[in-house]
Amino acid sequence: MTAAKLPEECQTKDDVRAEIDRIDQALLALFAERHQYVTRMAQIKTDPHEAYDKARIESIIEKQRERALGLDLDEDQAELIWRTLIDWNINYEKGIIVARRRSQ
Template sequence: MTDILAPEDCTTMIEVRAGVDALDEQIVTLLGRRMRYMDAAARIKTTRGAVRDEARKAQVIDNAAAVAARVGVPPALVRALYEQLVEGSIAYEFDKFDAR
């Protein structure tokens, strides 16, 4: 199956799964791009203490939750996902900063 159907057009689980798999590939690709921004941040920041920024972390999570609410995704789910994503990004950035 090469054509990915819109969710509302799916009539079989094969079609649903194909759509989910295609979206997951796009999501992971975007996460890779996001991590390259963490590479840039680690390169640009001048002190290790600047890597963790709790105010920015809260802003990122709040922004994502607001987008979720706007597009009909449960904000609590997005908050939980972004908590993990941002913490993982911070750990990654620390590793990159320390490796410079």
């Protein structure tokens, strides 16, 4: 594996694409790790309504917006990404909880 290049070290579009691909691979690995915890949470929760916690969601969104600003990222885009991720996780958790309750 080649060493990562800083953005200013990239001289060609292929250099930039290679770094984006490297980062995408790392992001996917982190999403997979995160998904394991979401799965565990779904195993712990007992009611499908527990998957949606508005206060918790808004707290997470606010935290991510602040973090995005601190990283000089667009906070609206960060919010969109996290709301999408949270929505997927809610639906996933509900599915696991409902399926488990049906099989009991």
